[in-house]
Every structure is written in C-alpha cells, then in structure tokens.
Amino acid sequence: MFSSRKRWSRTRGLEEENVMRRTRPDESLLVIHPRRTRVLGLAAMTLLAASVGCAGAPELEQEESTGVQEAAAGAQGSILFVGNSFTHGHEEPVYSYNKGAITDANNSGQGGVPGIFKKLTVQAGLAYDVTLETVSGETLSGHYSTKAAIIGRAWNTVVLQENSTRPLPTARGGNPTAFFTASNDLRNLVLTANPAARLFLYETWASPASVSAQGYTSGIAGLQAMQSDLRTAYFKAYDDFDFTGVARVGDGFLRAVEQGLADPSNGTSAGTFKLWSTSDNRHASKYGSYLAAAVLYAKITGADPRTLSVGAGSAAAELGIGATDASNLNRIAYESATLPDPIGAPVSQPLPATRASFTGSVTTGTPANLTGNAQLSSLTTSEGTFTNLLGATASGITGTNTPNSRGSTPASAPAAASGLSVNDGANNLGAGNFQFGTAFTAKTRFFIVESALASGTVGDDTVVTLIDASNNRVGAFSLSLVASQFTASAGGNTSNALATINYTGGVASVTGSPPGSVQSKLGAVTFSLADLGVTNPTSISSATGIRLTSSTLDPNVVGLYTVP
Structure with missing residues (x-):
C-alpha cells in the first residue's frame, strides 16, 4: 500500500467569493476523499465501517507498496466520482467506455474515467460499486447547489474534480476562494452522511490550449508553471480541510511530457502519444484518460498499477492503447501516486x-x-x-x-x-x-x-x-x-x-x-x-x-x- 502522510488542518472555513470570471465548457472536476482515520488494523477498520453503515472498510496504510495481491485489503464498497468532462471524458472511446458496469447518477450514458477505473479494479480482483455524477463544464460549487441529494448519500469514497481553471490564481482567470469554499462544503456534506467516508481531490492538468488561454508561456515551461499553480491550490485544500488525499493526475500528465513520452504541444513526434484530444488540445485523449484512471486507481486502492495486465481483455487493450504505451502509463501512474506530498504547500506571494x-x-x-x-x-x-x-x-x-x-x-x-x-x-x-x-x-x-x-x-x-x-x-x-x-x-x-x-x-x-x-x-x-x-x-x-x-x-x- 502507498503511504499517505497527512497533516492536520489549520484553517476551518473560507468566505464565499463570486464565481470564476472565466468558466470554460466541458472541463474536469477534482477528486476529493476525506478520511478521518489513521493506521488501524483491518479488523478494527471493518468494525468502524460497520458502526457507521459503510459497505466496506477504509484503506489500510502501510509504508510500502506490496502489489495487487494486497490491494484487497484496501477500502472497497461504494465510490462516487463528481466532476465534469475531465471525468466523464470528452470523446469516444472514453465517453461511454464500460458504462454498463457502473451507475450514471444523471442518466447520461457516460462511462469515462470512472468506467476505466472500474475495469482496472476488476482486473485486480477488487469489488467497487462505482457511480459518477458528472456535468460538462460544471464547477464544484455548481454540483453543491444542484446535486446535493446525490452527493449527500452515504458513500464510502468520494472523488471531487473541480473545473480545470478555477483553482488557478485570480490573475490567471481562476477563483481559488470559490474552489476552497465548494471543496469544504462538499466535504461536510459527504461526512454528514458517513463520517468515515474517504474524500480525494482529483488534481487536473495543464494543457497546450489552457496554457495559452490563461496567459502562461507556451511550451513545457508554461505547462510546468500552470501545473505548479494547480498543485499548490489542491494541496492547500487538502491541508486546510483534512481531505484523505490528492490524486495527482495533472502531475502525471506533466511527468509524461518531461519524460519525453508525450509532446508538450500535443504533436506527433516519433515515439510519443497524444495526451490531449486533437479536437481542442485541452481535454484528455484516450491516453490521458487512461492515465487519469490509473493514478486514481493507485491512490484510492493502494495497489501498484505496474502489475496491471495490458494484454487482451485489459482496459488498455479495449481502449486501443498498445502494450508498450500502457505499461509506460501504468509506471507513470505509480510514480505520480508515490510522490511525496509537498509539506505546507506554499501559496505563491512574490x-x-x-x-x-x-x-x-x-x-x-x-x-x-x-x-x-x-x-x-x-x-x-x-x-x-x-x-x-x-x-x-x-x-x-x-x-x-x-x-x-x-x-x-x-x-x-x-x-x-x-x-x-x-x-x-x-x-x-x-x-x-x-x-x-x-x-x-x-x-x-x-x-x-x-x-x-x-x-x-x-x-x-x-x-x-x-x-x-x-x-x-x-x-x-x-x-x-x-x-x-x-x-x-x-x-x-x-x-x-x-x-x-x-x-x-x-x-x-x-x-x-x-x-x-x-x-x-x-x-x-x-x-x-x-x-x-x-x-x-x-x-x-x-x-x-x-x-x-x-x-x-x-x-x-x-x-x-x-x-x-
């Protein structure tokens, strides 16, 4: 299992702000999991889950990854993904992938990243009851205002994905205070129904199009700068409101670029794959969506994605991703999930x-x-x-x-x-x-x-x-x-x-x-x-x-x- 060092929260509440100045359509939401327990024995966790009506036990923390065989000791049961098109997918084959194996709370016929996540857990012999509540272009504030009846049920695990530019500094068109407020509101809503629920934040990614639209320098330097701003915001929310963890999907995207596996301009240079959709250079391609699901799989289950099959019948093969690329994506997911958390993540104040x-x-x-x-x-x-x-x-x-x-x-x-x-x-x-x-x-x-x-x-x-x-x-x-x-x-x-x-x-x-x-x-x-x-x-x-x-x-x- 992956160790998840957690700090106690310092701030309890933020003032409401106006909504973000630039809300972009079809963007993804962050995944948030609150966990209120530290290291407990599996039996003790099972008792705790039963005492609050949970369907499964919270994740067991250890210092090392011990592979898929021990992933069954991780928290299973019900899991809800809350987000937008960065979660439900922008295009086929991702949009409707594996939709028959999961529940779409909004009856939109979507599979997306949650559908891939479900397939990965099945490959590993895990039993998650997966539901998604996603709306294209929506913010966490919007989900809190319109979907509280769904999100406020007794889930074992909840993943929150914010609109992809809202966590950015206001000078970059973001509205971080609104992001922090909505994150805390949704956290409290989930924990009211199940105090033992785990909440994860889904850190989204920088892209060639968003770097340009938000005024960053083009190329890899702009991707790095925008991802740094996103990372800072997500870990501040994690710190301040005591979430279970941050699934560092965006850092996984950047890692693929920095390792030369993906082109920073989403080009087709030899030996690379396209992380972003060719339709807009902002949403995830099938490669990016698979990477997102693999990072979430590693963070939520504690299992090592490098051991997942990439052959016939696997999620990667069904999406049309070759074995070599899929193995690299699984490795990057592992590396991203095991990155040390930034301690006291700074808020940039030059x-x-x-x-x-x-x-x-x-x-x-x-x-x-x-x-x-x-x-x-x-x-x-x-x-x-x-x-x-x-x-x-x-x-x-x-x-x-x-x-x-x-x-x-x-x-x-x-x-x-x-x-x-x-x-x-x-x-x-x-x-x-x-x-x-x-x-x-x-x-x-x-x-x-x-x-x-x-x-x-x-x-x-x-x-x-x-x-x-x-x-x-x-x-x-x-x-x-x-x-x-x-x-x-x-x-x-x-x-x-x-x-x-x-x-x-x-x-x-x-x-x-x-x-x-x-x-x-x-x-x-x-x-x-x-x-x-x-x-x-x-x-x-x-x-x-x-x-x-x-x-x-x-x-x-x-x-x-x-x-x-």
Whole structure:
C-alpha cells in the first residue's frame, strides 16, 4: 500500500467569493476523499465501517507498496466520482467506455474515467460499486447547489474534480476562494452522511490550449508553471480541510511530457502519444484518460498499477492503447501516486520592490534619475531594506531585439542583465539563464529589475525555473510571475517607479529620436524558494541559478539577497 502522510488542518472555513470570471465548457472536476482515520488494523477498520453503515472498510496504510495481491485489503464498497468532462471524458472511446458496469447518477450514458477505473479494479480482483455524477463544464460549487441529494448519500469514497481553471490564481482567470469554499462544503456534506467516508481531490492538468488561454508561456515551461499553480491550490485544500488525499493526475500528465513520452504541444513526434484530444488540445485523449484512471486507481486502492495486465481483455487493450504505451502509463501512474506530498504547500506571494538606491551616475529624487552607468545598491520590500545584493551572470539569452543601453549597446544579448549594472537591458527576453554560483537557502530572495516605457506599466508575465550549474532544470520547481506583481507604476506615471532612465542606444522605439528623448522607468519583483514550490532547500542542493522565460520581459538586473 502507498503511504499517505497527512497533516492536520489549520484553517476551518473560507468566505464565499463570486464565481470564476472565466468558466470554460466541458472541463474536469477534482477528486476529493476525506478520511478521518489513521493506521488501524483491518479488523478494527471493518468494525468502524460497520458502526457507521459503510459497505466496506477504509484503506489500510502501510509504508510500502506490496502489489495487487494486497490491494484487497484496501477500502472497497461504494465510490462516487463528481466532476465534469475531465471525468466523464470528452470523446469516444472514453465517453461511454464500460458504462454498463457502473451507475450514471444523471442518466447520461457516460462511462469515462470512472468506467476505466472500474475495469482496472476488476482486473485486480477488487469489488467497487462505482457511480459518477458528472456535468460538462460544471464547477464544484455548481454540483453543491444542484446535486446535493446525490452527493449527500452515504458513500464510502468520494472523488471531487473541480473545473480545470478555477483553482488557478485570480490573475490567471481562476477563483481559488470559490474552489476552497465548494471543496469544504462538499466535504461536510459527504461526512454528514458517513463520517468515515474517504474524500480525494482529483488534481487536473495543464494543457497546450489552457496554457495559452490563461496567459502562461507556451511550451513545457508554461505547462510546468500552470501545473505548479494547480498543485499548490489542491494541496492547500487538502491541508486546510483534512481531505484523505490528492490524486495527482495533472502531475502525471506533466511527468509524461518531461519524460519525453508525450509532446508538450500535443504533436506527433516519433515515439510519443497524444495526451490531449486533437479536437481542442485541452481535454484528455484516450491516453490521458487512461492515465487519469490509473493514478486514481493507485491512490484510492493502494495497489501498484505496474502489475496491471495490458494484454487482451485489459482496459488498455479495449481502449486501443498498445502494450508498450500502457505499461509506460501504468509506471507513470505509480510514480505520480508515490510522490511525496509537498509539506505546507506554499501559496505563491512574490513581493514588489517599493524603493531602490543606486550608485554611479544618478541624480537623487523621487524617483531617482539614472543619467549614465549606475549600480543597484539596495532594494526595499515589505520585508525590509536589503543591501547584500548579489548579481547574476547571464547566458543563453534568446531575445531577438537589440538590447537597450545608457552608453554603448552591449556586444551581445548574453552580456545584458548581468551583475548589478543597470545601464544595460536585454530587450524582450525570450529565455535566458542566470547563474549565481552559490547554494540557496530558505532565506534567499531573488529579484528581477525590469524596464518599461514611462507611458506604460512596469512588469511582464514571466516563468521562472530553477537550474543547476550546467543550466539544466532542477526538479519541477517553477513560478509563474504576472505583470501586476512588479513595482506598481501606472502608465504615464513614474512617481512609484524605482528610477527613471533615458536610453541612448538600442531599439529606436525605446530610445526615441533623437536617441535619449524617450523616458523609461524601472520596477522590480522579488520572490523566494517557497514561491517556486520548494519546501525543503536541501532537496535542491544542485540549484545555482534560475531561468527566465518571457516573450516581453526586459530584465535590467537579476540578482538575489538574503533576509535575516
């Protein structure tokens, strides 16, 4: 059985918010299982189940996976899947798969992921009574409002799947407070009918289409950033409201991409399969739906999906998935289900810099005016003022525009945004590596100083990832910065800017005609390892730098400092 380390909840209730600004049709819901017991003997669990009218015993926790043979000791009985098209499936063969073996509470003729889950449990010799209550495009709030009579029955296990963008930060079109509120409401509803019920959250996935629609960078960096935001929200709900666990389906999708088994753009490169439907690049394909069911199977039953048959008569074969691909999907499901839970999963809260000081060619004032070569000497945030600044060395910048300069234009883009000099800026950075040559701690704070025309606002959407000394990505740690997290400085106003500057070389639209006649301004954002999703700094001991990816960022300085 898989060990499931659980933390006690810290928060008990959230205020109701308005519904999400962007509700997309045909999206999936999260699976939630509340479990109120820890490690008990099987006999004791059976007695507990009987005392509350359960049809089966809760899952028995152990420290190791012992295979399908011991899965029969896991909780069986009735299980309800609550969600939308990310649960019931978007297209055939998934939509109606195995519908005759399960109950559709809404009489829609759906099989979907629950139908695949049922087949996997039958393959393993387990007896689950599977029901789905799914509505295309629905949110958990909507299910609570309209389907309480179904969800509020005495189920042994309930899986909750939220609308796929609602858990995202509000700056990405989400409504996380509504997600948290609905999760807790449904949890209380289920536990009222059966206090011993297990509740699982079904973590959904990032996709090429959703990354674009929600304003993330395209490609694998955007998938990683969006999945990081989803993961953070799901584990916060898990922590705050004492759910049984999180089925990390979305992390399984990302793992398949990072291992080269699926193309991040849903393409057809050799040796890959399509995780997402070709109709919209957002819903799951048959491969994605099978992976979702396998992750849920592993998390809910505690059995090892790697031991499942992929030959004739198996769920994979009936869906038209070859044995090699199915074996890889089962392995990824196992790896995703056994990932350690992020302890105290952080909520990303980067801080804007509100003041800066400079040395060199600078005229003091509010804001300071840089008149030539200058050095950044301090930054102020809500945490304090910091002077122990360390600048990064940049390399691999792929921006195509000529960097701007107070003096002569840098010989090459990689020379820009290095050290603490603010006279140079890498204009419209595509991607670039920034190395510090030092280990990071929980007290490390990174910063990006950004330039913008005085007529506009400071800040650009940017994806940050950790890298090692060879510029290779470290783990799955990433942060999706949004423009509003930089120093607040409205278009046409420089009063809140960190400094103003008149570039004399570089892009004509920025330097003006004659050069130096158009004014720009500086702003900055700061962020920590926790914002990147790091809960234990020793786990990223190989990290020595960060990679920035953005189609519009103009980084003048990238660096770090240490808080007391």
